[in-house]
Amino acid sequence: MAKMRKIxxxxxxxxxxxxxxxxxxxxxxxxxxxxxxxxxxxxxLTIVLCCSNVAISLLRKMIPNKIRMIVELCVIATLVILxxxxxxxxxxxxxxxxxxxxxxxxxxxxxxGRAEAYALQNPPLKSLLDGLGNGLGYSIVLILVAAIxxxxxxxxxxxxxxxxxxxxxxxxxxxxxxxFVIIGLLxxxxxxxxxxxxxxxx
Amino acid sequence: xxxxxKIIRFATIVCLICSILLAVxxxxxxxxxxxxxxxDIKTKVLQVFGVTNELGKAVTGxxxxxxxxxxxxxxxxxxxxxxxxxxxxVADLTPExxxxxxxxxxxxxxxxxxxxxxxxxxxxxxxxxVSGKGLxxxxxxxxxxxxxxxxxxxxxxxxxxxxxxxxxxxxxPFFQDQFKxxxxxxxxxxxxxxxxxxxxxxxxxHAVDGITAATMxxxxxxVFLNDDFTVYNKYFTQEGLRK
Amino acid sequence: xxxxxxxxESIFIQNILLSLFLGMCSYLAQSKKMESAKxxxxxxIMVLTIATPLNWLIKTYLLDKGALAWTGIDALxxxxxxxxxxxxxxxxxxxxxxxxxxxxxxxxPVLYNSLGIFLPLITVNCAIxxxxxxxxxxxxxxxxxxxxxxxxxxxxxxxxxxxxxxxxKIRYSNVPEGLRGLGMAFIVTGLLAIGFLCFSGxxx
Numbered sequence: 001m002a003k004m005r006k007i008x009x010x011x012x013x014x015x016x017x018x019x020x021x022x023x024x025x026x027x028x029x030x031x032x033x034x035x036x037x038x039x040x041x042x043x044x045l046t047i048v049l050c051c052s053n054v055a056i057s058l059l060r061k062m063i064p065n066k067i068r069m070i071v072e073l074c075v076i077a078t079l080v081i082l083x084x085x086x087x088x089x090x091x092x093x094x095x096x097x098x099x100x101x102x103x104x105x106x107x108x109x110x111x112x113g114r115a116e117a118y119a120l121q122n123p124p125l126k127s128l129l130d131g132l133g134n135g136l137g138y139s140i141v142l143i144l145v146a147a148i149x150x151x152x153x154x155x156x157x158x159x160x161x162x163x164x165x166x167x168x169x170x171x172x173x174x175x176x177x178x179x180f181v182i183i184g185l186l187x188x189x190x191x192x193x194x195x196x197x198x199x200x201x202x
Numbered sequence: 203x204x205x206x207x208k209i210i211r212f213a214t215i216v217c218l219i220c221s222i223l224l225a226v227x228x229x230x231x232x233x234x235x236x237x238x239x240x241x242d243i244k245t246k247v248l249q250v251f252g253v254t255n256e257l258g259k260a261v262t263g264x265x266x267x268x269x270x271x272x273x274x275x276x277x278x279x280x281x282x283x284x285x286x287x288x289x290x291x292v293a294d295l296t297p298e299x300x301x302x303x304x305x306x307x308x309x310x311x312x313x314x315x316x317x318x319x320x321x322x323x324x325x326x327x328x329x330x331x332v333s334g335k336g337l338x339x340x341x342x343x344x345x346x347x348x349x350x351x352x353x354x355x356x357x358x359x360x361x362x363x364x365x366x367x368x369x370x371x372x373x374x375p376f377f378q379d380q381f382k383x384x385x386x387x388x389x390x391x392x393x394x395x396x397x398x399x400x401x402x403x404x405x406x407x408h409a410v411d412g413i414t415a416a417t418m419x420x421x422x423x424x425v426f427l428n429d430d431f432t433v434y435n436k437y438f439t440q441e442g443l444r445k
Numbered sequence: 446x447x448x449x450x451x452x453x454e455s456i457f458i459q460n461i462l463l464s465l466f467l468g469m470c471s472y473l474a475q476s477k478k479m480e481s482a483k484x485x486x487x488x489x490i491m492v493l494t495i496a497t498p499l500n501w502l503i504k505t506y507l508l509d510k511g512a513l514a515w516t517g518i519d520a521l522x523x524x525x526x527x528x529x530x531x532x533x534x535x536x537x538x539x540x541x542x543x544x545x546x547x548x549x550x551x552x553x554p555v556l557y558n559s560l561g562i563f564l565p566l567i568t569v570n571c572a573i574x575x576x577x578x579x580x581x582x583x584x585x586x587x588x589x590x591x592x593x594x595x596x597x598x599x600x601x602x603x604x605x606x607x608x609x610x611x612x613x614k615i616r617y618s619n620v621p622e623g624l625r626g627l628g629m630a631f632i633v634t635g636l637l638a639i640g641f642l643c644f645s646g647x648x649x
Contacts, residue, residue: 019627025473026571029466064209069568070539071216077532078220082227085528089231092238100578103531107571109470153367171367176464177638184624184631192623220532228528298584337645365645 007129011137013194017110018141019187024110029145029179031101035158038146039139040094044083044102046135049111052076053131056119063120072115073106080105110134145182149173237264240293244271250329250344250358251275251318274321280313284436287312301333301340313433318346327355330434334426337418339363341372345381345427351444357381369419380410386431393435398424451589452596457644461572461597462604463637465579468572472605473630481563482609486602488563490595493576496541497594500534500577501587508533534577539568572601607637 017023024045031041055075056063063071084102087095095102105111114134119127150156153173155163172178244267253270277292292314302311316329326349333342343359357378364370371377385407388394397409398420405411412420438444461467468489475485506512510525546564550557567573576597580590611633620629 023470026466026469026575029469062212064205064212067209067213070536071213073535073539073568074216074220074532077535078224081224081528081531084531085227085231085235089234089238092235092242096242100575100582103578104467104571104575106531106535107569107574109569112569169367172639174367175365175638175642176466177635177642179466180631180635180638184628184635187628187631188621188624190623191628192621221529224528224532232525 004126004129007126008133008136011130011133012140013137013190016137016141016190017113017134018138019183019190023113024108024138025183026104026108029176029183031098032142032146032149032179033153033174034097035143035146035150037094037097038142040087040091041098041101042135042139042142044087045105045108045110045138046132048076048079048083048105049114049135049138050128050131051079052111053114053119053127054124055079056115057122057124057127060120068120069116072112076111076115077106110138141183141186144186145179148182149178153178239297241267243297244268246344246358246360247271247275247316247329249360250346250356251316251327252346252356253318275316275318277314277316280315280433280437282311282313282433284313284433284438284440286437292316300331301342313430315434315437316344325349330430332427332430334422334429336362336364336372336422337369337416341419341423341426343372345431347386351438352385352387354381354384354386364419365416368413369416371413371416372419372423377410377413384408384410386435393431396424396427396431448588448592451592455593455596456600456603457641460600460604460638460641461576462601463634463641465575467575468570468601471566471570472601472608473627475563475566476605476608476612476630479606479609479613482605483602484559485563485566486598486605488560488567489570489572489601490598491560492538492542492545492564492567492573493594493598493601494591495545495594496538496573497576497580497597498587498591499541500537501580501585501590503533503537504530504581505587530578530581531574534574535568538573538577542568572597604634604637608634611637 011017018025031037052072052075056072059071059075080103083105084095087098087102114131118130122130147157150158151162152170154169155161155167170178173182241264248267248270253274279287279290279292279295281287290312295312295314299310299312300314314331318327318329319325320327327346328349328351329344329346331342332345333340335341339362341359341362341364343357343361345357346355347353348355359372359378362370362372364372384396386393386396388408394408398412399405399409400417401411401414403409403411455461459465462469462472471485475481504512506515508526508530510527511522512526513521513524516522542564546557549560549564576594580593585593608630612630615629615633624632
């Protein structure tokens with residue numbers, strides 16, 4: 001049981017896919033100008049990741065090794081299209097804001113990476129938990145970055161005014177460079193205070 | 203059974219399952235998606251006409267939107283010459299067809315005109331769709347005119363991908379609210395060129411303040427507002443609607 | 446003229462990496478050495494140049510609503526296959542990368558030696574799929590799509606080579622311990638992106 005829990009909790013902070021393994025940062029940045037879009041994007045990715053991990057894990061003994069990658073891509077693409085269709089039908093406004101970035105979940109390295117590295121060798125339940133953990137790890141970073149950008153860029157959180165009239169939004173936060181710098185600083189924090197035991201040489 | 207055959211069989215099965223799943227889901231959800239799209243346009247139109255519910259909030263429920271639309275709003279479709287297009291209603295128009303101007307897709311650009319009749323005063327309002335290039339994205343919006351077809355009643359920009367914090371501010375109330383009460387015609391009844399000027403410049407009836415540090419976006423908006431009004435104005439004059 | 450503007454816009458003003466965040470994973474992973482940055486950059490330019498127009502053709506003549514009208518069959522003419530867009534694009538990209546790899550291997554062995562190992566990485570580079578999706582979203586025509594593809598690739602290559610050069614220098618600097626490597630790479634990218642923001646004042 002403890003082992004199972006570790007599968008979920010490990011990728012949250014210690015082994016976070018975005019800040020530690022550098023996976024899936026592309027989409028992590030473009031949709032983080034608002035907390036709302038970031039939450040929807042996180043949900044979509046977590047669900048796709050869980051489903052794809054389970055599907056690949058179920059198929060793992062049948063997939064011929066030669067066409068392994070393309071089958072994975074096919075499964076992932078199908079799931080992403082499903083997610084996109086559901087968003088378009090039930091959350092039209094948000095899906096318009098996410099525009100092409102839902103589609104880009106296909107090439108999100110977390111999904112491909114977990115399928116290759118974990119789901120191909122492990123049974124469905126474990127793969128599901130692994131997907132959940134990594135999805136949540138991604139979500140934490142995404143929502144944190146979005147919260148910082150929205151709060152200091154617009155003075156709002158989830159669209160509600162937080163700061164009063166005196167606040168002048170910092171446009172740089174909303175522009176792309178803001179996102180890069182915030183992630184950089186988050187990584188610094190994580191490596192200095194939380195994951196001290198992990199070191200990387202450049 | 204040979205290795206190759208196995209691989210091909212497996213690939214075929216995976217493809218089949220995926221495609222059947224997708225086709226089923228897509229056809230099951232597509233009516234809802236279409237309805238969303240149509241609703242989206244209608245919400246924007248209600249917004250520019252300033253229609254709100256009892257609480258003063260924007261109307262969002264699809265049933266409510268539908269009933270207001272069928273009771274108070276009629277629409278017509280114009281072509282680039284300001285002529286009414288027969289056999290096409292505003293409900294048929296896709297977002298692509300009303301934003302085709304700057305694209306090389308070969309689609310014909312149509313101009314929807316919504317006419318709102320106030321249930322209490324039976325005064326009419328007219329909403330035109332305006333769109334065009336800003337700095338690097340297409341900016342889209344609706345502009346409502348009062349029944350003299352001259353005074354601007356409201357302006358709503360509903361889509362843009364300009365620089366956040368700069369050009370993207372066109373969607374903010376401080377910019378849109380300036381349009382209210384401005385006029386298209388000068389004192390002789392001729393169409394005056396509408397201007398978006400640098401903040402701090404001299405304002406008149408046909409000009410609004412631009413956004414600081416977003417001059418290029420302002421220039422774009424200025425150009426397409428004038429272009430689009432010219433088309434609608436052809437219709438207004440041809441039909442002799444303006445008293 | 447229009448095409449030239451588009452090229453300048455997608456290389457500098459709306460750089461696919463620095464302002465649209467596409468292709469970040471391989472950008473960070475492969476920018477430690479100048480050699481590999483260069484190789485990957487060239488490979489991305491090549492694949493984007495071929496893949497974007499190819500996907501345009503597929504989108505316009507197969508997937509869009511009413512795109513099958515050229516077949517002359519009524520039942521097909523009203524079909525809307527746009528829900529298959531993602532899967533078709535990624536399939537095209539994956540197979541294209543394989544074909545390019547084989548062709549380069551067969552006819553340009555010198556090129557293959559320098560680019561070969563990078564080509565398979567490109568399938569999962571979101572810059573390629575991203576460019577194809579943006580091309581559809583923005584409604585480009587075939588010529589524009591081609592120019593957009595090539596210049597996005599050039600912009601990407603420019604960004605990765607710039608980062609590789611900077612990282613090489615930073616290796617000998619005294620960076621705070623937790624910031625070494627990845628953290629610094631992000632911050633440098635942020636500064637690069639601020640630099641590129643200056644281009645946004647250019648009137649085209």
